[in-house]
Amino acid sequence: MEFFCYHRDRPGSTPLRTQMVEEHWSYMDRFAATMIARGPTFTDDETLTGSVHILDLPDTTAARAFAFEEPGYQAGAYRDVLLRRWRNTLGRTMWDFGDSRPDDTRYLVLGFCEPTTDDIDLPDGEELIACGPLLSDDGAVVVGAAVLLAAASADDAHRALSPARFTTIEVHQWDFGGRPA
Structure with a gap:
């Protein structure tokens, strides 16, 4: 899981x-x-x-x-x-991301929505690093989405999720983590 x-x-x-x-x-x-x-x-x-x-x-x-x-x-x-x-809708890890936009900043975008059992539309595109719905403990209800992406600005990152669908959208600068090589 x-x-x-x-x-x-x-x-x-x-x-x-x-x-x-x-x-x-x-x-x-x-x-x-x-x-x-x-x-x-x-x-x-x-x-x-x-x-x-x-x-x-x-x-x-x-x-x-x-x-x-x-x-x-x-x-x-x-x-x-x-x-x-x-749920990993892209089916890859951040290490699989081919950074085709090296001048862009990376962001975490969190969107929260009214709970639903319907699938939600998530973004697609080469700027996506990881993307998926946030789910209830049993995985049956969607409560939001988490997207990691490269974008030119926080405003561009914010547009990854629709305000018509998500009641709250947060944008945070983010970078690849882990022990330095």
Whole structure:
């Protein structure tokens, strides 16, 4: 089962996150083989705002353990965690993304909608890195979408999801994460 996990930083937690980076990476190393995408979100001035992980885990219990046993979460670096079942509509990982738009910035776009059992329209295009619906624990109800993409601006990234379909749309700068090579 695929899961989307977004740890949102507590304001002022960047020093703590920086101090704990090796513990975070060591923890994530245990899940490297299951990762679809990962990486930090941040502001224009590069202040950390969160940490995205999309991964394939056996079940909801394993996903909750992943999210809440993360060292930064345990230390209080995050104000909350968004954890949802997810479906990889592109069928690839961020490492499969051929960056045909190297001058663009990468973004996480989250859209939240009224719960529905209907499929929702998701974007397509070469700028997409990962894309899929956010689902209920049983996978039967769509509650939103998570899209990772390359775009020229935050406004362009925002247009990946239709405001007519999603009641709330968030756009966060994002970059590929993981231990430096």
